[in-house]
Amino acid sequence: MKATARxxxxxxxxxxxxxxxxxxxxxxxxxxxxxxxxxxxTTKVEFDPTLKSxxxxxxxxxxxxxxxxxxxxxxxxxxxxxxxxDFAHVTSINNVPMAAGLASSASAFAALAAAATxxxxxxxxxxxxxxxxxxxSGSATRSIFGGxxxxxxxxxxxxxxxxxxxxxxxxxxEMIAILIDTREKKVSSRGGMQHVVxxxxxxxxxxxxxxxxxxxxxxxxxxxxxxxxxxxxxxxALRMHALNLAADPGFTYFNSQTLAAMATIDNLHECGVNxxxxxxxxxxxxxxxDQADRETIFNTLAAQFGADHLAVAKPGPGVEEL
Ligand code: DP6
Numbered sequence: 001m002k003a004t005a006r007x008x009x010x011x012x013x014x015x016x017x018x019x020x021x022x023x024x025x026x027x028x029x030x031x032x033x034x035x036x037x038x039x040x041x042t043t044k045v046e047f048d049p050t051l052k053s054x055x056x057x058x059x060x061x062x063x064x065x066x067x068x069x070x071x072x073x074x075x076x077x078x079x080x081x082x083x084x085x086d087f088a089h090v091t092s093i094n095n096v097p098m099a100a101g102l103a104s105s106a107s108a109f110a111a112l113a114a115a116a117t118x119x120x121x122x123x124x125x126x127x128x129x130x131x132x133x134x135x136x137s138g139s140a141t142r143s144i145f146g147g148x149x150x151x152x153x154x155x156x157x158x159x160x161x162x163x164x165x166x167x168x169x170x171x172x173x174e175m176i177a178i179l180i181d182t183r184e185k186k187v188s189s190r191g192g193m194q195h196v197v198x199x200x201x202x203x204x205x206x207x208x209x210x211x212x213x214x215x216x217x218x219x220x221x222x223x224x225x226x227x228x229x230x231x232x233x234x235x236x237a238l239r240m241h242a243l244n245l246a247a248d249p250g251f252t253y254f255n256s257q258t259l260a261a262m263a264t265i266d267n268l269h270e271c272g273v274n275x276x277x278x279x280x281x282x283x284x285x286x287x288x289x290d291q292a293d294r295e296t297i298f299n300t301l302a303a304q305f306g307a308d309h310l311a312v313a314k315p316g317p318g319v320e321e322l
Pocket of ligand 1: 011012014015016017031105136137138139189190279280281
């Protein structure tokens with residue numbers, strides 16, 4: 001009754017930003033991401049008949065009540081699905097370059113979904129695992145698979161799952177994460193996206209943007225065109241963040257350093273270096289480029305932010321049993 005799983009985080013190139021069903025965790029739109037090798041979560045789950053409650057340890061510390069409840073609620077789903085009646089020991093370690101730097105619910109819930117399912121003695125398909133991971137965190141749906149991954153929005157639990165578009169990505173696509181601010185964000189992605197769905201007048205346009213971007217990025221991936229992939233991702237990210245500014249009340253995840261990083265990437269681009277940026281629910285910037293340009297981009301960013309604030313990431317694998 002125990003298993004250990006490792007899942008890597010992912011960065012969306014066409015973003016998920018809003019749910020249409022909060023209970024089933026169905027997203028408003030499809031999305032597409034790149035799983036990264038550099039950042040991952042390793043989680044061990046052991047069901048134990050002697051326990052009176054779930055025992056959850058994250059990065060060597062007993063989990064805070066809010067986090068513990070989210071993990072325990074998720075384990076209850078697994079218990080119901082696979083007829084397990086025991087509580088569990090959960091031990092989870094996040095491998096991120098700095099404390100809480102890019103700690104992500106994506107790798108955390110993908111690893112937890114897999115470890116808990118395998119510990120229950122079941123080995124469903126990875127598509128089924130992705131549906132389960134979705135119930136923990138939307139972006140975790142995609143972290144079950146490696147490389148470039150699409151999450152189909154679907155219309156119910158059975159149809160909302162991830163699918164790999166290209167699992168081993170070997171055409172030079174890479175990212176540098178600029179770690180600008182590693183503190184916990186003020187507006188959670190869950191709260192931020194819901195506020196936008198309810199109050200941003202641009203939301204209908206966003207649905208159309210994503211539909212078009214999904215078609216375009218899949219063509220760019222088929223052609224292994226890193227520049228086109230980066231261009232689509234950057235435009236998509238800016239449009240997602242425009243939803244936040246247009247909400248009521250409006251808000252933004254950017255800070256002055258975020259804007260400074262964006263300006264540097266724009267400058268490099270104007271000088272003929274092909275690089276693009278994307279941002280999620282926080283101020284950190286991820287740069288998208290072809291590995292041939294890594295050195296130029298890294299050195300420019302290191303001069304501005306310090307090499308210790310940069311993390312180079314390559315495409316990473318799907319969830320694995322350890
Ligand atoms: C901006 O998956 O963190 O990273 O589903 O509520 O847990 P919940 O939210 P989460 O949102 C991720 C939002 C994003 C874009 C993306 O990953 O597609």
